[in-house]
Amino acid sequence: MSKGFRAHPDNLAKAAKDAHGHAERVERHSSNLDSKTRGRLLGKGRFGLVVEKAVRPIIDSMITDMSKAMARGHRSIGHGLDITKKNIDDAEEAIRKNMRRHHDERDAVHLKLGQRVLGEDDLRDKHKKRVGERVDDLRRQGHGPQRHLDPTDDMLKDRLGTPTGPKDVNGDLLKDDDGNPRIARQGGYVQTENKIDPVHGPNAKERLGEDAHLDAETGKKHKCDSFSTAFGEGQGEAFMHADEHARGRIDGDRTRMPNSNRHEVVFSPEDAWGPGDHSHRFRGFYIDPDNPMNPDKSINYKPVDFQQAKIKAIYAPDGNGGHKLVTMFPEPVRVFNR
Known part of the structure; x- marks a missing residue:
């Protein structure tokens, strides 16, 4: 870093806040414009219909695609500035701790050009700690990690x-x-009973008896679709980034669930993690529809094929103007799992 440049953490924090604010304003203006123009003709008579056909697609594109792109751009800048500030704070704190450990300049550690204050292992540990803290926060918001990661x-x-x-x-x-x-079937899949909520933790049946079949949140019988899916072991960081991506796609009435204040966001894994095959990040099971039981009367499970799978995230208002993650899970395509 040159002597003429200094990154001030307070200024970075302000810039990050401004970027997030710009994103919110773009989304708000887009929503207002959409509510005022959608379903209304842009002109009257024959000329109005011509204008409608010519101009309406442009306006709708500006309201949706362009506004979303602008908002995401501002949010990306804001997140980048947040991370930069955090890294600078960590580096400065490490320097302060190092200086406090030494009594005078003779004992101080002198950094040479290209040397890092924190080693790679230290940085990796810090990042791992932050991921863990974020996933813990998501556990407090809902049951996403408890049912679909842990x-x-x-x-x-x-x-x-x-x-x-x-x-x-x-x-x-x-x-x-x-x-x-x-065995009863519905939609070609095996119907089941006595489902155990993973939120109860390991060995729930032994510890809780019949109460293990109750939903840990509602107290009613636990429900589960034909597929029981989760993010793979050690995929906490992937879970965290998927949540960050999904939050950025919450979009007013477009994502609001019918007759609810909750939002449903469905997206492809590559949207959150970049191009490539991400099926290895998921795991899951379903009962073989053609051969549900083994000869020894045990259940015959099949691993889920996650070809072309989506990720579904559900959010609810957090009471502070934002949203909390209720749940998030990989959703397989049924045609690949018969």
């Missing part, structure tokens, strides 16, 4: 429950003419 593979399988169908007086599944259990 669980073991066995917990994901337990969440699917056990196959169900018509039963005899003893509660055992009735059998067909071939001696196989008559």
Whole structure:
């Protein structure tokens, strides 16, 4: 860094705040313009229809695509400035700690050109700590990590429950003419009962008994789709970046769920993490529709194929003008999982 330049953390913080503010204003103006123009003709009579066909696509593009791009650009600048300020603060704090450990200039560590205050291992540890702190914060906001990041593979399988169908007086599944259990299906997938909420933690059945089948948040019977999915082990950073991307796509009525104050954001993994195949970042199971039970009467699970999978995130108002993450999970394409 040249002697004529100094990055002032306070100025960086102000610039970051201004960038985030610009993004919010762009989004607000876009929403206001959309509400005032959508569904209204831009002119009257035959001439009005001509203007409508010629100009409406341009206006809609300005309201949606251009406004979103501008807002995302401002947010990206803001996030970059936030990270830069944090890194400078860390470096200065490391220098201060180092100087406090030495009594005079003779004992001080003199940095040479190209040397780092923090070693690579130190920087890596700091980054890992920040990721952990952010994921912990998301745990406090909702149940996203608890159900779709933290669980073991066995917990994901337990969440699917056990196959169900018509039963005899003893509660055992009735059998067909071939001696196989008559298992109920819906949409081609096995219907189940006794699903265990991963939020209860490991060995929930042993610790909680029948209460393990209750939803940890609502107290009602826990529900789960035909697929039990999660981010892969050690994918906390990927989870964090996916949340950051999804938050930037919350867009008023366009993402608001019907008759709700919640927002649903669905996006491709490459939108959050860049180009490439990211299926290795996910894991999950479902019960084999064609052969639900093994010969030893255990459940026959199949691993989920995450080809062309999306990520779905649900947000709710946090009471402070922002949003909290309720849940986020990978959503597989059914045609690849039959």
